[in-house]
Amino acid sequence: EPEVTQTPSHQVTQMGQEVILRCVPISNHLYFYWYRQILGQKVEFLVSFYNNEISEKSEIFDDQFSVERPDGSNFTLKIRSTKLEDSAMYFCASGGDSGGPSYRSYNEQFFGPGTRLTVL
Amino acid sequence: GDSVTQMEGPVTLSEEAFLTINCTYTATGYPSLFWYVQYPGEGLQLLLKATKADDKGSNKGFEATYRKETTSFHLEKGSVQVSDSAVYFCAPELNNYGQNFVFGPGTRLSVLP
Numbered sequence: 001e002p003e004v005t006q007t008p009s010h011q012v013t014q015m016g017q018e019v020i021l022r023c024v025p026i027s028n029h030l031y032f033y034w035y036r037q038i039l040g041q042k043v044e045f046l047v048s049f050y051n052n053e054i055s056e057k058s059e060i061f062d063d064q065f066s067v068e069r070p071d072g073s074n075f076t077l078k079i080r081s082t083k084l085e086d087s088a089m090y091f092c093a094s095g096g097d098s099g100g101p102s103y104r105s106y107n108e109q110f111f112g113p114g115t116r117l118t119v120l
Numbered sequence: 121g122d123s124v125t126q127m128e129g130p131v132t133l134s135e136e137a138f139l140t141i142n143c144t145y146t147a148t149g150y151p152s153l154f155w156y157v158q159y160p161g162e163g164l165q166l167l168l169k170a171t172k173a174d175d176k177g178s179n180k181g182f183e184a185t186y187r188k189e190t191t192s193f194h195l196e197k198g199s200v201q202v203s204d205s206a207v208y209f210c211a212p213e214l215n216n217y218g219q220n221f222v223f224g225p226g227t228r229l230s231v232l233p
Contacts, residue, residue, distance in 0.1 A: 004163075035221075035223075041225070042209075042223055042224065042225040042226060043164065043209060043221075043223040043226070044223070045221060045222070045223075091163055091164060093164075108154075108166060108169065109166070109221065110166070111156075111163040111164040111165065112163055113162060113163040114163045
């Protein structure tokens with residue numbers, strides 16, 4: 001069964017440093033997403049990405065954040081200058097099967113295991 | 121704006137007990153509705169979904185029915201197991217293209233043997 005993978009599983013960084021979180025979505029998916037979950041709190045939408053551009057973003061996704069799909073397989077989230085409050089679990093998700101033998105609804109999302117970001 | 125209200129946890133039950141986790145939502149139109157589950161130390165997994173009114177989603181003994189009239193999507197299971205211990209998230213989609221989910225706050229379920 002194909003799955004979404006994320007690296008690293010845990011990232012520790014100093015405040016003000018840049019971090020890049022990496023995701024490999026399921027290969028024939030068309031939509032890509034980042035969510036975050038501050039410890040013990042709800043899952044919050046950050047951004048969705050389709051056709052090589054951002055399609056939706058939340059208020060959390062300010063100028064410090066950016067996303068990229070540099071090579072057709074990876075999907076990255078960059079935080080330019082991390083703050084203490086960026087400490088959270090970051091989940092990547094993909095969805096929107098482009099067709100094939102096992103069609104799935106466009107509105108089902110498959111989540112990766114997450115990257116725990118700790119900002120000191 | 122769109123929002124989700126979900127039963128506060130934590131919920132602690134004995135094995136084989138009946139489970140209900142309430143979820144109500146506000147949204148424009150008729151969103152598809154999802155329940156996701158997060159087992160300890162893992163990411164989110166789709167548990168079940170319903171895409172239109174009166175649809176019933178089911179998986180692993182869990183069920184939820186799309187109630188348009190009450191804008192609810194309550195999760196139920198007749199007999200819980202220790203392995204069901206997890207956090208459960210109700211999530212209506214924000215628009216018809218699945219561009220964004222609004223997740224509920226999550227309900228932590230602990231099932232005791």
